Amino acid sequence: MDAITTRQLEAAMDIHPIIFVDDNSSYLQIVESIIRQTGIRAHYATSGEEALGILKGNPCEIMFTDLNMPGMDGYKLSKLAREILPGIHIIMVTAAASAYVARLAAMVGISKVIAKPSRAEQLREMVKGATPAAWIASHSCRNDS
Numbered sequence: 001m002d003a004i005t006t007r008q009l010e011a012a013m014d015i016h017p018i019i020f021v022d023d024n025s026s027y028l029q030i031v032e033s034i035i036r037q038t039g040i041r042a043h044y045a046t047s048g049e050e051a052l053g054i055l056k057g058n059p060c061e062i063m064f065t066d067l068n069m070p071g072m073d074g075y076k077l078s079k080l081a082r083e084i085l086p087g088i089h090i091i092m093v094t095a096a097a098s099a100y101v102a103r104l105a106a107m108v109g110i111s112k113v114i115a116k117p118s119r120a121e122q123l124r125e126m127v128k129g130a131t132p133a134a135w136i137a138s139h140s141c142r143n144d145s
Contacts, residue, residue: 017061018042048072067094
């Protein structure tokens, strides 16, 4: 079994597999500064409409979305995002996390609901654990030839 190469890991990190959606631009700026430190490239949107526009031209694999946003909430955004990219993994990051929110989220295909991280380290770990690059880095590739 061959381990994944650094080049393959860098390529996985360079495909913009992540999009963050939150109407709070200050929060997104904090997220962006933290994500930039990880070396992972990501897209950022301050509305559901903006996120859908990004997703139409960029095959993201993971979407982190807030729940309560004006115009289009995280549930509706998730439903429409799945129409564009059926295989996208969606994680709702919200201050309103509860069992009720998690049940509603599951109904529209959201994989996980988590409370908004209050510290930079929590956010960094959440992102690193969810990205394809993190999965690739922690697994070996089989060589069947």
